[in-house]
Amino acid sequence: MTAKESSGNGNVGAVLVVGAGIGGIQASLDLAEAGLKVYLLDKSPAIGGTMAQLDKTFPTNDCSMCILSPKLVECGRHLNIEVMTYAELESVEGEPGNFVARVRQKPRYVVVDECTGCGDCAEVCPIVCSDQFNVGLSERRAAYKLYPQAIPNAYVIEKRGVAPCRDACPTGQRAQGYIALIREGRYADAYRTIKEDNPFPAVCGRVCNHVCETACSRGRVDEPISIMRLKRFVADWAFEHPEEVAEAFKSKVEVEAVKPTGKKVAIVGSGPAGLTVAQDLKLEGHDVTVFEALPVAGGMMRVGIPEYRLPADVVQREIDEIVNLGVELKLNTRVDDVTALKEEYDAVFVGIGAHEDVQLSIPGIDLPQMLSANDFLREVNVGYSPALMGKKVVVLGGGDVAMDAACTALRIGTMQADEQGGAPPEVRVAYRRTEAEMPAQETEYRQAMEDGVVFDWLVSPMEVAADEEGNVCGLTCCHMELGEPDESGRRRPVPVKGSEFMMEADVIVSAIGARPNLACVPESVARTPNGRQIAVDPDTLMTSVEGVFAGGDAVTGMAFVVDAIGAGHKAARAMDAYLRGEPMPGPEPKLPVAELSDEEIAARQAAGEIVEVSRVCTLVEVAAGERVHSLCEVSGLVSEEEAIAEARRCLQCGVCSECNQCVYACQKHCIDHTMQEETVELNVGAVILVPGLETMPGDVRPELGYGRCANVVTSIEFERMLSASGPWGGVVQRPSDGKHPRKVAFIQCVGSRDITCAMRPERSHGYCSSVCCMYATKEAIIAKEHDSDIESAIFYIDVRSFGKGFERYIERAEQDYGVRYVRSLVSMVTEVPETGNLRLKYATPDGGNVEEEFDLVVLSVGIRPAQDTRELAERLGAALNEYGFAESATLQPTRMVRPDGSAVDGIFVAGAFSEPKDIPETVIEASCAAARVSALLADARGTLTRERVWPEERDVSAEPPRVGVFICHCGINIGSVVDVPEVVEYARNLPDVAYAEQNLYTCSQDTQQTIRERIEEHGLNRVVVASCTPRTHEPLFQETIRAAGLNPHLFQMANIREQDSWVHRDDPQVATEKAKELMAMAVAKAAQLCPLEQGVSEVNHHALVIGGGLAGMTAALAIADQGFSVALIEREPELGGNLRHIYVPLPGGGDPQELLRRTIEAVSANPRVTVLTGAQVVDMGGYVGQYRTTIQLTDGQQEEVEHGVVIVATGAQEIEPEEYLYGQDPRVITQRELEEQITNHESRITDYKSVVMIQCVGSRDDTHPYCSRVCCTEAIKNALAIKECSPATDVYILYRDIRTFGFKERYYRQAREKGVVFLQWDKDERPVVRGEDDHLRVDVTIQPEGEQITLDADLVVLSAGIEPNADIVTLAQVAKVPLSEDGFFLEAHVKLRPLDFAADGVYLCGIAHSPRFLEETIAQAYGAAVHAVSLLAKDELDATSIVACVDPLLCTACGLCVDVCPYGARVLEPGAPYAEVIEVLCQGCGACVVACPNKASQQKGFGVGQIYQMIEAMAVTSE
């Protein structure tokens, strides 16, 4: 996967973008358009980031998903962007220009390129998880798609690892999986899941040692799940419901047609091991013969376990299922030499069990009433019972077999007594150790006790005594005591001297162990070191003789059924490989076990997710007194209710448990549970880190009630609650009771501007999160729009509406939506116990406090980089600031910094990872980083990108329409509702249809091939696909037909999913009829389709930048660095703009004057930049790629520049104050003037005893109803500078809201620390400056108390705002670009296109856009530059084909179209007879078509005739 190509000097033309939120997406698109190959990485399974979770965006209330989705699709489909989801960056090594990045690709368990996103897997998945996309407010399945519009449109399966129950089981039983299916009442599916691993569920549901339960995590909460009993429930249910089971297995039969291999396998022994091998190998297509010496099959299951524990018919029915697969079973057939079978068979499996009893070595063991347990049990099981009525039976041993023998003897004797009217037997168990050492299972021992078996501990037999007739009459025993531990760890029993005694006995059963009878295994087969069992290879179970395998008790000695089954599977895998001649399997990989940590369990308990309850499936047994009278089964059934309730207790440790339901359901076969994590190496020239943010946890301030009160939610939760795709479909309701809230409170600064965050001291959150004031306002507005009864209050410290259009938004919220802004943080939220309402305590202006009740509280939680993001950054050597954000170099946005302070090349940081920021600022920074990369890799541009090559287009103009129709089942999405075959039949008969077919998934890769073939075979010249939405899929199908030589516009789509099967799910007939109508309409339009031509225009590779301030100079340099020439126009005689007046640096920030000098020098030195000062733009003509601009110089001469793109960076100006005695009293100055004083006249500053600064001069008032963004920080900066040079000077800042967003909050804090006094005033009570001889006096009414005080001041400094330049209107007219309400330039889209004008080829940056800081301006300039370059890098531009056209005969030259066109694409030359379209500018919006009264303007591809045909088709069908 490593791309090794690179440019001449070693730069690789590829970039890794880490984080696929809106920032990563923007950077990727910019880079790919600029000719670089992009790998776009995200740790989540889909791209989109936080923006995808948002409902609406401020300040326009655009739907977040609606504006994001086209970008997602563009990214997902871009030829030169490789989206890598569910992947994380491990490390980056190498040099700038040539890095190797190691990426960890997590297993998705779904083949992403194959998945069509149909959702069938999620439909059947039984695992319910909390949906983190909905912040845990709703649930999803373990198989899921992150969100409906996710790109890639593919599912993913969440899996933590192997559940402990499965890990413990020798058969690898997917217990968690079938338990989940039981919980859903899907018993047949559960049965199928069980059978994946275990051919004997009914057996193991009764007699297992259930190590799964020992391992079960639930045991750490209360009691383990009764897994064994659940298994029995399913197995018994399955037996009762054969038809349902057959139905559940149906898909399997269809899928797996087993191909016979012709290989023959002999299996010796029909126990669980042998039969498991038989089943597995038969299913692989081998011929299998099983040899069994006894008259019955089943081995120990059948003859070793008594009927009352495991009924014979239960065993038999599971054996029958295997035999019925076509396995040949030869009963009563003893094999004398297992190796001899090799002559006839290709492989042999020896599963002969351990049926031979270990004999006591004491005198008298050969007496007739001396029985061995296995013989005894076998005899009884095949129908021969010794006479035991009234007998004294002694069983020797303490294991399960001893218990079985004792209880069986008791039953046999009792039944005989019942029948013959005698006494029942007396049965004792003699064991040489104590109760504690007994190996028998607890249940078996207890049952034996209950049945009346008497136990003698610490007793060992010494001799069997016989009477004179040679019958047993007793047993001489001795007492034992426990000595030192032996090798088994148990204390060794030692005889007590002289303790001999006689135990009465008529019959003695010895149950001291069993071993395999290896008579049929020749010596050539190696034995285990003790000589008692067969030795095998641990991985393959092959014996020392090739082709002869062995497993089960014959290899391990006496063990459990599951052990034998496990061995059977293992042997079968190896034997299959052996038979096929494939390499033999090695050791099985040890998969990670999903152990829940104690913390996780505690957290889930705390969240109420786990509530302690004991086992529901309690053991039901036939009463002790009753059961000894028969051999009927002791343990009873589990009821369905009990089973479901028990299944609910499962903690789902592994999340996905591989129950395989998804595998059965996926008709594309793209689920692969064997996927493993892999590491991929990428060779890239640069890396951009845009990993985004996480929101602060709601309980960061415990007093605010999150987690304690159900109706306190975080803002991101509320965002999902508002979203139509959220947990409640956009209905605003309370989590506790679903009630519609009437009063909603928003509490600001939760985890922001807070250096304590009391309970989480790991990091100070002393910064402002920048976005919360605005998103809270937005949420309040949207909530009101959802439900007009909602009244919102926002509790805040300072309202920070510092961005473009924000101030107006707040005003609208207050005036139009009644949002109440309360200037007090809330001290405490408590719940009213009865109602779940919330009491908020907050301060009143008089210094007291009140309590107010609300229905719902939303915490405006701050944002921070996620923990794993910080770890990644540290791995990559990035410096993090005290808050854990990535540092960037001073005045060099996006340039990463090492901990030693040195700037890094080649790795860049952008977005909320470097400082909390809003979407447009993120997009700007992403573009800025892209510009830096584009410059770094300028010489490698185009070396790794691909371009699509299309075959020549077929001319169809002379052909009559031949429409091909492809109708999609979409798995079951459409097919289960709409009768697709019927629609196909219908389509076939529509006029002009030459061909129609149905596809399982029309969008899948193989169907694209099919469509191309059908076009060829049937000479199709129009294609209609009836499936889902054209929004995501139309481009794919257009490409498909284009590859078959058709013009892409000869394609039409009908949406029979979203518009039909999904909405009419309950009425298939209606849905089918509607599908036909949609079909008919699409075909009718298709017949009318004409090929559309793609217009192209040449690109002039020269750029023009208007404005020689910081923005313009930076943009010009950035373009030049990326390899293109620029003309830079400045109307003043010298470069520099406003930067010339900025002197004072921010604390620790860069020197503005130094920046000015450096930038001017770089501009002058750059050969690609031509500077024209004293020059003004007087005219601009042409269009994107081909502009012609006339410039007037100071001497009146005019010059013309030809260029492909233009960047507008004309800046803005400081407002000249008209109030506060400015201009009348020399002691009143502006901040700008103060800066000059501080820098050049420091001595004057030290003379001031008191300086008063007044904020919002010319901002946030009637003439300038916007915030100038920078003034608070500027004032604080200058106040700090005063304090620095003159600590004794008192500085007062009179403010309305302090808006030091992001890390600027630091300066605010520093200023307070230094003693700068901040006093707040209200809009309605402005401060008054009075000029007196000695002093200035400033009267200010302090808020909230409303107390008026008077300050003496030697100097009053006005923080004057920023306003557009006076000539901006003229320039806007010349450049044909729009202005905002406030008179600044208006970008194409405030959120996602902040640097572009709506018209292509024109970009903007700097404070001509809106007021901003130096580094923000720099980022913008870079961003605008890379947008310009992505155009300059092309030789020609493709115009959209769907453009407007004009019928000259109908046009009356009224000019309406020209007025409505937002792109300047409609022109009407003076005196021209009709209006025209400049196709390269037309964006196909259709506005002119709608405006045209004569229908002279038409949209290509949506002609009036075409639309009429569609309507007609529908009308015909409807009749």
Place this chain on the structure above:
Amino acid sequence: MAKETSFTDLVNDLSGQTIQLCYHCHKCTAGCPSAFAMEYGPDRILRLIQLGQRERLLSSRDPWLCFSCEMCGAYCPNDIDINEVMIALKEIAGEEGYRVEDCQQLREILADYLLRRPEAVVDERLCEGVGRLNNLSRTISASHNITGDDNSTRLIWSQNLEHIPPGLDSKRGAETVYFVGCVASFFPRSYGVPQAFVSVLEAGGVDFTTLGGKEWCCGYPLLSMGRLDEAKTLIQHNVAQVKKLGASRVTFACPSCYHMWKFIYPDVLGEELDLEVLHATELLAELIERGDIKLGSMDLRVTYHDPCDLGRKSGVFDAPRQVLRSIPGVTFVELSSSGQISECCGGGGNLESFDPDVLFEVSGRRVDRACEIEAEVITSACQQCERTLTSAVRRHEKARQARMRVMDVTELVWKAIGEAGNE
């Protein structure tokens, strides 16, 4: 107006805070239980300090209305502990001559301040309140307790115990010293607490004693009124007495004494005490955990009010809850504001002396909270809370009708031990 930077510096110095960090989010005021009674409220006091309004502040009752509950400090995003600021202001007042013999002198000082503010008049309530506090301080230095009773009668509550534990008074070599505190020793209504606690200690086999008549006031009231300097003798005396008996740990049923010993004593003495300092509830939790005492069943719906000095100010939240939860039959319910955000009962600071009306208002709110969760018993782990809440319940109609009871955790435990005996 010219700002007086030095006043800010002075307050900062005395309080150890940086008051000018306040950005007036008003959260402290929003949470302050006595803000309703204040002239300015907490965050505005910070502003007045910054504006150098020294005399205005010193002529206001606000600093004296502080309950020292530290709710303000628990919330402050800038980590300013306003309780310390209030103490500093009281300390400054003391320096200014507020520690005077009679109120008339105080009136004169105040009148002098107010010369510059013609609209203001001398606040009589301030004079009277401060006068009462001055008396209290005098009482403490004279009698070494807050009531002025004969200090040798400190163990009077033990007289009506059915069985007086042997070694109760100054037993040398006892492992644990139970520091009883003034309220429990001299207020008959609180006798139940030490009575129950010593009985439990004995039942649990703890080797303990008390300082008897040699116990002096812990100094807490002086700390609250900004006169920690006067408490030094008391502190030295108490520590010396405990050491003299050779004990290795001190235990308290009073959270204020406990807070003093645990956090203030080492500070004042400038060294670690080298003693284990345990609150009664911590000790009880230990005894229960070890199985040293056996609790019988009581069918009760019980809530717990966190004393400010024990919970928020000393960080002991779990022990009392652990104790209550381990009593069989008890249904434990939390107040809607509990733990870290538990509101003051009204008994904090020296409000009981300074202005009982404010206390009544605040304690009533606490009982409201208990009513809404239908608690049958409000427990606390502080005899001051118990006294305050008991009288609040008496004044609270709903609570009175519901026959709500107020008990100390030690009393409930002793009752549960009794139940175990009956079983």
